[in-house]
Amino acid sequence: xxxxxxxxxxxxxxxxxxxxxxxxxxxxxxxxxxxxxxxxxxxxxxxxxxxxxxxxxxxxxxxxxxxxxxxxxxxxxxxxxxxxxxxxxxxxxxxxxxxxxxxxxxxxxxxxxx
Numbered sequence: 001x002x003x004x005x006x007x008x009x010x011x012x013x014x015x016x017x018x019x020x021x022x023x024x025x026x027x028x029x030x031x032x033x034x035x036x037x038x039x040x041x042x043x044x045x046x047x048x049x050x051x052x053x054x055x056x057x058x059x060x061x062x063x064x065x066x067x068x069x070x071x072x073x074x075x076x077x078x079x080x081x082x083x084x085x086x087x088x089x090x091x092x093x094x095x096x097x098x099x100x101x102x103x104x105x106x107x108x109x110x111x112x113x114x
Contacts, residue, residue, distance in 0.1 A: 031105050036064035038114035039105075044093040045070045046086055057090040057102045 045068050047054035058065050073081035073089055081089075085098055092099040094111045108114070 031061055031064055033064050033067070035105070035109060035114055036061055037067045039108050039112050040067040040069050042094060042112035042114065043069065043108070046073050046081055046084075046089055046091040046093070047071070048073050048089045051089050053102050054090045060102075060105055 045057065047058070047070055049072070058068075058070075061068055071077070071081075073086065084091075084093065087100050090100075090102060092103060092108070092111070094108075099111065103111070
């Protein structure tokens with residue numbers, strides 16, 4: 001009887017742990033390809049290698065990231081990025097304005113009129 005009780009408790013705990021893992025590791029919903037294409041046609045995303053926030057920004061686009069115009073502000077191109085007035089990365093150039101920091105898809109749609 002006691003052994004059966006422990007087995008039931010272990011099964012319940014395993015189900016709870018599985019549910020927590022499943023609920024906390026969901027991928028964000030995929031952004032519509034047409035919206036991403038529109039954002040990409042009306043903006044430039046400035047990024048750096050090793051930039052955690054740049055990675056977060058790119059993850060918002062999922063497999064459609066390929067439609068976003070990105071410019072890598074590495075050591076060879078840093079002068080170009082500073083001449084634009086970038087305070088850091090990620091930064092967006094939209095309608096000749098610079099917007100610093102991670103931007104939501106909704107905010108990018110608003111800024112690009114997509």
